[in-house]
Amino acid sequence: MYRPYLIAPPPGCRFHPRCDFCFDKCRVELPDLKEVKPSHFVACHLYSDSF
């Protein structure tokens, strides 16, 4: 089982080594944090405002 090393997190999305939906962009680019509702945030390249 993959265990993140918290003082040296992986590049890109911090979840990419353990995410079933990971694709190339996730390995190199940190997703922006977006507020989707008051006090509710998402940071994922798969998130779209059109959901």
Ligand code: SF4
């Ligand atoms: S950005 Fe989204 S899809 Fe990509 S690794 Fe992170 S959580 Fe998974």
